[in-house]
Amino acid sequence: MKVYDIRCPLCGTVNKNLSLEEPDGWMECEHCRQAVLVLSAPGVPHKRVPVYTPHQLALRLSASH
């Protein structure tokens, strides 16, 4: 099982050893308890992982219209 270190975009806490069942998924920050959407490519653990908050995601979606 692959695990990821995901940095929370809200508080900056690195959530270590997250096991994501799917390459695209939500994780809950262990520090601020905010859910953030994690977008990562499977098999590329060292690549920088883009992380979007629901607010950022909404901005991206609204900007595409």
Ligand SMILES: [Zn+2]
């Ligand atoms: Zn956080």
